[in-house]
Amino acid sequence: MSQSVERALRILPVLAAGPAGLGEVAEELAVHKSTALRLLRTLHEHGYAYRQGDGRYRLGARLFALAAEAVENLDVREVAHPHLVELNRATGHTVHLALHQDDEVVYVDKVDSRYPVRMYSRIGRPVPLTVAAVAKVLLADLPEAERRALAERIDYPRHTARSTPDAAAFLRELALVREQGWATDLGGHEESLNCLAAPVYGPHGRVAAAMSLSAPTVVADADGLLDLLPLLVRTADAIGRDYAGGGPAPTTPTAPTAPTPMP
Template identity: 70%
Template sequence: MSQTVDRALSILPLLAEGPANLEQVATRLDVHKSTALRLLRTLREHGMVYRQRDQRYRLGARLFALAQQAMETIDIREIAHPHLAALGERCGHTVHLAVREDGEVIYVDKVESRYPVRMYSRIGKPVALTVAACAKVLLADLPDAERRALAERLDYPSYTARSTPNAAAFLAELATVREQGWASDLGGHEESINCVGAPIRGTDGRVVAAVSLSAPNVVVPAEELLRLRPLLLRTAEAVSREYSGRTPVKEDHA
């Protein structure tokens, strides 16, 4: 990378900390003011920085527009799949990736269990909002008013004796999910199936997807599945870091 490009790019994280004047930029880059001014002018011409009335510079709107456009073109499945496959290989259970879309939570990727007993879930199928671990992870991150309004308009089917019975119980469970950072479905949808889910977060910290581990009781009891929670959370965090660009693409899937 040329020195000029390197210096220009170094200005952006500086301004991400807050507005800075010409002298501050020059000092941080360890260059003459004329050099810093030339770099700032170039970035300004491309909308990457904006000069305020007080002559300080801040990040420009064009930079945010490009960032948003880039995020919209990122396929969370492509980033997450190697991590999901590694998780499935390590623990042997079914791994799902789910997102919220048009008011539903749907599976967008799945790694099958290595065991003969398989789950009937499929990619593209909506999940049961009031019981599924993935759904709880995604819905728990909604703003308070939106979360409450959603809970009050949902139906609460009694899939099993452990299904969420009503809006009050659902809101209480979502509050717990927000606090602890993970969710579970222990026989709430099917008596014989247990599941634990964890959030995948974007650059702004909001939940963009959920990853889960599921297994039938005949393969592993709920208590043993829950003991895999640290591994699941590390996987979700690894996907989050890569998705948000906080680490290089190469990542330890363990």
């Protein structure tokens, strides 16, 4: 890499921490002030740095505009799909990717299981909010006030005896999901189907999507599916790192060593 480019790139994290003077930048880069000034002037000319009235520099508007444009044009489905395929290959189970849109959680990608018994789900179809594991992962990331408002305005259909019965129970379950970093649907939507979900974190440290593994109980019981939790979390982490541009996914959950099904 060009030495000048490398030095210019090293300036950006310095300015991200707050406005910095010429001397601070030069000291951080271990260069003469004249070199630091040349680099800062170049960044300023292109909008990546801004010189304040007090002589200190901060990040420029052009950098924020580029970041916003990149995030807006980044399709999490495109990033995630190879990882979904690989998880399906490793487990044989159905893999889904879901997004939260308004008051709906919608499947946006799916890789079918390899066994004859298939899960009936379709890309573009909303999932049942109060029982689906992907919905719990996505809704658990909402700010508390939004979680409570949502819990109070939605219905709680009894799909099975294990379906979430009311708003209070739903909020308790979302709190547990926030704490442990993953969610389950163990017969809450269909008695014969188990599902395990983990969050995919975006560039800003918020949950951008949820991915899940699903299997009929005749293929994998609850314990068998929960054994795959570490693999699911690692896959979600990998998608998050790719989606965030190669950096570590901030606040990525850690799978517990001995998971237990949620009540």
